[in-house]
Amino acid sequence: MQTWHWVRHGPTHERNFVGWRDVPADLSDLRMLERLSRLLPQKAVLVSSDLQRSSATADAIATPARIRLPDRKDLRELHFGEWDGLHHSEVSRRDPELSRAYWETPGDVVAPGGESWNEAATRVNRAVDAICEEQSARHVIAVAHFGVILTQVQRALGVRPEEVFKHKIDNLSVTALHHDGQRWSVGAINTLP
Numbered sequence: 181m182q183t184w185h186w187v188r189h190g191p192t193h194e195r196n197f198v199g200w201r202d203v204p205a206d207l208s209d210l211r212m213l214e215r216l217s218r219l220l221p222q223k224a225v226l227v228s229s230d231l232q233r234s235s236a237t238a239d240a241i242a243t244p245a246r247i248r249l250p251d252r253k254d255l256r257e258l259h260f261g262e263w264d265g266l267h268h269s270e271v272s273r274r275d276p277e278l279s280r281a282y283w284e285t286p287g288d289v290v291a292p293g294g295e296s297w298n299e300a301a302t303r304v305n306r307a308v309d310a311i312c313e314e315q316s317a318r319h320v321i322a323v324a325h326f327g328v329i330l331t332q333v334q335r336a337l338g339v340r341p342e343e344v345f346k347h348k349i350d351n352l353s354v355t356a357l358h359h360d361g362q363r364w365s366v367g368a369i370n371t372l373p
Contacts, residue, residue: 182312183367185220185321186329186355189229189237196267199260199294199327205233205351207240215373216352217241224319227311229255229328237352238323246321254307257325261294286341297341301331308332312359329355336364 190205190213192198207213222245228238230251242248263271263279271279281289286297295303311320326349334344336357348370349355356367 182315182317182359182361183221183319184308184332184357184359185224185319186332186357187216187220187237187241187321187323188326188329188349188351188353188355189231189233189323190240191351192233196265197260197263197271199257199264200231201264202231203233205237207236212352212373213240216354217243219354219371219373220321221319222246223317224321225249225311225315225317226321226323227252227255228323229253229257229325231256231325234323234325238321241321241323247317249311249315252307254303255322255324255328258291258297258300258327259294260291262292263294283345284342286345297327297331300327301334301341304328304331305335332357332364333366333369336366 190207192203192205194203222243224246226238226242226246227249228234228251230253235251282291288296288298290296329349330344333347334341350370350372353370353372355369358365358367
């Protein structure tokens with residue numbers, strides 16, 4: 181059994197869409213980072229998205245017993261395309277029907293110049309499957325993004341995309357998912373240190 185400990189990166193304080201835009205995380209709450217590190221297994225492999233908000237968060241919780249793997253582009257947040265950097269209200273005015281469909285009936289709805297939920301989930305599933313094959317470690321700590329983590333919660337629960345959006349994934353929270361070699365199951369969602 182392999183357990184994945186999904187950690188959402190530190191807060192960005194952005195009020196606009198942040199997908200592949202590379203913005204830093206606020207990692208000034210050292211006590212919270214220390215509690216987070218204690219909550220996670222000490223002996224594990226540690227991987228993150230290549231976006232700095234995730235990579236820096238992973239570096240902040242790295243220890244000598246956690247084997248740091250190279251950052252991965254395929255663990256990036258949902259690709260919002262032309263919406264990245266815009267406020268929700270701007271997106272609603274610009275693309276009212278499309279933006280509503282993107283959140284209310286995700287799946288194959290594509291953000292302009294971006295990707296659909298299903299495309300993102302396929303990308304992340306491939307990355308996770310590759311890491312599972314490459315790593316025999318019992319524990320994997322993966323620092324990533326809201327959407328990325330939800331794709332894996334959806335996979336473990338076997339629910340439709342719109343159902344998984346009911347789950348909250350806070351910054352610096354941990355979501356534990358178990359893989360027995362064939363199936364995924366949920367240990368805990370959105371545990372705060």
